[in-house]
Amino acid sequence: MSLSANTKTTQQCSHTRRLGFITALVIGLTALHLLYGARSIPIGTLAQALFHYNPHDFDHRVLISLRLPRVLAMLLAGSCLAIAGYLLQITLRNRLSDPHLLGLNAGASLAVVLVTAFPIAPLFSMVRPLVASVGAALLFSLVLVIASAGKKGLQPLKLIFCGIAFSALAGAITSTILILDEDTLDQLRFWLIGDGAGANLHTVLISLPFAGAGLVLSLLIMPQLSAMSLGDAMAKGLGASVQKIRFMSLLAAALLTGSAVSAVGPIGFIGLISAALWRGIHSRPSAYSLALVAITGAAILMAADMAAISLFAPKELPTGALTGLVGAPVFLWIFVRRMR
Amino acid sequence: MTVASHGQPPLLSTLHLDAGHGSKQILQDIHLAIPNGKMTVLLGPNGSGKSTLLSTLSRLISPMKGQVLLQGNNIAQLPTRDVAKQLGLLPQHPIVPEDLTVKDLVSRGRFPHQGFLKQWSKQDEKAVNHALEVTGTKELADRLVDSLSGGQRQRVWIAMVLAQETELILLDEPTTFLDMRHQVELLEMLVDLVQHHGRTIVCVLHDLNLSLQYADHLIFLKDGQIRHTLAHPSHCHSDMVEEVFETQVLAVTHPETGLPIFLPKSQQTTKASAVA
Known part of the structure; x- marks a missing residue:
C-alpha cells in the first residue's frame, strides 16, 4: 500500500517537473522571439509595451502589432497541431500519423482557398477556421475510406500512402485555383506556405473558439482513449463506446487542425515530433499527456519560427519549410524503428 | 460484489440466437444458460463458432436474431458501462501498450467504475491490489x-x-501460445476464481483433455450449433468426441482425477497392427 502511494507521488513529481520544464522553455522562447528580430528590443521595453502601451513608440508598435500576433499564432498553432497529431496517433494506433501526412492540412488549405476564390460564405473572415476544419475532416474521411478498403482493412502504411496521395491531389487542385485566380494567390501567398509573417491578431482570435472546442472534446475523451489503447475488443469489454469515441477524436483533430491552418497555414510534422519526444505517452492518454504534447508543440513551432527568421537574416524562410526540415528525419527515424 | 448462488436464475443466457460476422451467419439458434458459479468451457473444431459465440455473449457482436440476456435483461439494451460492471472479457489478442507497468495496466480494469473527474478511490486501489494478489502478479507490479x-x-x-x-x-482461448506448465497454472487459477472467489467463468479452449480436467460444464459446438451440453466432464463419451471433431478416438481414464481423456487413434498404428 505504502509502496504504491510512493510510486504515485514520484510519478506526480516527474509529471510536474516535465510540465514545468517545457512550460519554462516555451516562455523563454516566446520572450526571445519577441525581443530579437530584424530589430532587437531591450527586455524592459517589452514590459512597458505590455502594461503601458504607447502607440507613438516605434518599439512598442513593433512588439504589439507585429511580433505579438505572430507569437500568439505560433503558440496556438503549435499546440493545436501537436494535440491533433497525438489524437490521430492514439486513435489510429499509428505513430506516423500527423495532420500534414494524413491529408488534414491539405484539405483545410484547399477549403480555405476554395472559399476565398469563390466567396460563398458571407461571413468568411469569421468562420475561416470552421471552413478549414470542414475541409480537413472531408479530405481525411476520404483518406480513411480508401485506406480501409480491401480485405486487410486499415493498415499503418496504407493509411500514410493514402494520406500522401490525397494531399498531393488536394495540393494540385489548390495550385490550379491559385494559378487561374491571381487575386486569391496574392491574398494567401504567405499563408499558403506556412509563413508566420502573414499572421495577425484577427485570425488568431477567430481560431480560439474552434481550438477551444477541439481541446475540450479531446479532454473529455481521454479516459476512453486510454481504454482503447488495449485494443477495440478489450475497450468494448471495459465498457468504452469505441465507435463514438473514435468519431469524436477525429472530429477534435479536424477542429484543431482547422484552427491551426486557418491561423498560420499548413505547417507539418509538429504532431509527429511532439509526441515522439515523450516516451510511453501513447500508452497513457490523459489530461497530463495532452498538456505535455500541446506545450511541446508550441515550443517546437516557436523555435522553428525563430530559426526561420534568423537563419538567413535578413531573408526569412517560411516556417513550414523549417518544420519539414526537422520533421522529415523524425518521420524516417520512427519509420525505421517501427518497421524493423 | 455478491456471490451468485446456484439456485438463482442464470446470470447469462441466450434466447434462440443467430449471429455472425457482417452478413455471414455463423451461429444458428443458440439457446443456452450459463450455470452460475461454475466454469463453463466452449469446445469445438476450428470454425465451429465458439469464438463467435463468446463475442456475442460479451456484446462485441450484435445478434442477427434472438437475444443475449444478462440477469434476464437484453444485453444490447443495457448501457455498455453497466454491462462492464457485471461482465468482464479477455479477448484473444489484446494490445500490449508499450512502457506501461503491470500495476498501470491492471488499474485500467477499473475503467467502468470511474466517472469523468472521479478520483482514484480507496475501493479502486483495493480491487487492483486484490487482483494482483489472487493472480500472483504482485511481485511484477512495477515491471513493464x-x-x-x-x-x-x-x-x-x-x-x-x-x-x-x-x-x-x-x-477467449486464454491458453493459446502458452507451454504446458503455464496452461495448467492458468487453468488452475481460473478454477480457484470459481471455487474460492465466487466467479462464473465462460472460456473458449482448444484442448479437449485439459478442458475435461478443469471444466464444470461443457458445451460442444459444431457448424454454428450446439451439439452437446454436459453438466459434468464425466458425461463425455468417445462417440460425442468422434462426431464433433471428426476424429477416431480412444477413451481412457485419468488415473488421478478419474475423468475421461481421449487419445486420437493414429493412422500409423492402425496400419502397423494391420500388417502384423
Whole structure:
C-alpha cells in the first residue's frame, strides 16, 4: 500500500517537473522571439509595451502589432497541431500519423482557398477556421475510406500512402485555383506556405473558439482513449463506446487542425515530433499527456519560427519549410524503428 | 460484489440466437444458460463458432436474431458501462501498450467504475491490489508489461479483468501460445476464481483433455450449433468426441482425477497392427 502511494507521488513529481520544464522553455522562447528580430528590443521595453502601451513608440508598435500576433499564432498553432497529431496517433494506433501526412492540412488549405476564390460564405473572415476544419475532416474521411478498403482493412502504411496521395491531389487542385485566380494567390501567398509573417491578431482570435472546442472534446475523451489503447475488443469489454469515441477524436483533430491552418497555414510534422519526444505517452492518454504534447508543440513551432527568421537574416524562410526540415528525419527515424 | 448462488436464475443466457460476422451467419439458434458459479468451457473444431459465440455473449457482436440476456435483461439494451460492471472479457489478442507497468495496466480494469473527474478511490486501489494478489502478479507490479513472458503476461491480463470486479468473466482461448506448465497454472487459477472467489467463468479452449480436467460444464459446438451440453466432464463419451471433431478416438481414464481423456487413434498404428 505504502509502496504504491510512493510510486504515485514520484510519478506526480516527474509529471510536474516535465510540465514545468517545457512550460519554462516555451516562455523563454516566446520572450526571445519577441525581443530579437530584424530589430532587437531591450527586455524592459517589452514590459512597458505590455502594461503601458504607447502607440507613438516605434518599439512598442513593433512588439504589439507585429511580433505579438505572430507569437500568439505560433503558440496556438503549435499546440493545436501537436494535440491533433497525438489524437490521430492514439486513435489510429499509428505513430506516423500527423495532420500534414494524413491529408488534414491539405484539405483545410484547399477549403480555405476554395472559399476565398469563390466567396460563398458571407461571413468568411469569421468562420475561416470552421471552413478549414470542414475541409480537413472531408479530405481525411476520404483518406480513411480508401485506406480501409480491401480485405486487410486499415493498415499503418496504407493509411500514410493514402494520406500522401490525397494531399498531393488536394495540393494540385489548390495550385490550379491559385494559378487561374491571381487575386486569391496574392491574398494567401504567405499563408499558403506556412509563413508566420502573414499572421495577425484577427485570425488568431477567430481560431480560439474552434481550438477551444477541439481541446475540450479531446479532454473529455481521454479516459476512453486510454481504454482503447488495449485494443477495440478489450475497450468494448471495459465498457468504452469505441465507435463514438473514435468519431469524436477525429472530429477534435479536424477542429484543431482547422484552427491551426486557418491561423498560420499548413505547417507539418509538429504532431509527429511532439509526441515522439515523450516516451510511453501513447500508452497513457490523459489530461497530463495532452498538456505535455500541446506545450511541446508550441515550443517546437516557436523555435522553428525563430530559426526561420534568423537563419538567413535578413531573408526569412517560411516556417513550414523549417518544420519539414526537422520533421522529415523524425518521420524516417520512427519509420525505421517501427518497421524493423 | 455478491456471490451468485446456484439456485438463482442464470446470470447469462441466450434466447434462440443467430449471429455472425457482417452478413455471414455463423451461429444458428443458440439457446443456452450459463450455470452460475461454475466454469463453463466452449469446445469445438476450428470454425465451429465458439469464438463467435463468446463475442456475442460479451456484446462485441450484435445478434442477427434472438437475444443475449444478462440477469434476464437484453444485453444490447443495457448501457455498455453497466454491462462492464457485471461482465468482464479477455479477448484473444489484446494490445500490449508499450512502457506501461503491470500495476498501470491492471488499474485500467477499473475503467467502468470511474466517472469523468472521479478520483482514484480507496475501493479502486483495493480491487487492483486484490487482483494482483489472487493472480500472483504482485511481485511484477512495477515491471513493464512488454518485458514479461507469455505466461506472466496472460496472468496480468486476467488480473486486469479481475480488477473490474465482475461476477462473470469471459475468456477467449486464454491458453493459446502458452507451454504446458503455464496452461495448467492458468487453468488452475481460473478454477480457484470459481471455487474460492465466487466467479462464473465462460472460456473458449482448444484442448479437449485439459478442458475435461478443469471444466464444470461443457458445451460442444459444431457448424454454428450446439451439439452437446454436459453438466459434468464425466458425461463425455468417445462417440460425442468422434462426431464433433471428426476424429477416431480412444477413451481412457485419468488415473488421478478419474475423468475421461481421449487419445486420437493414429493412422500409423492402425496400419502397423494391420500388417502384423
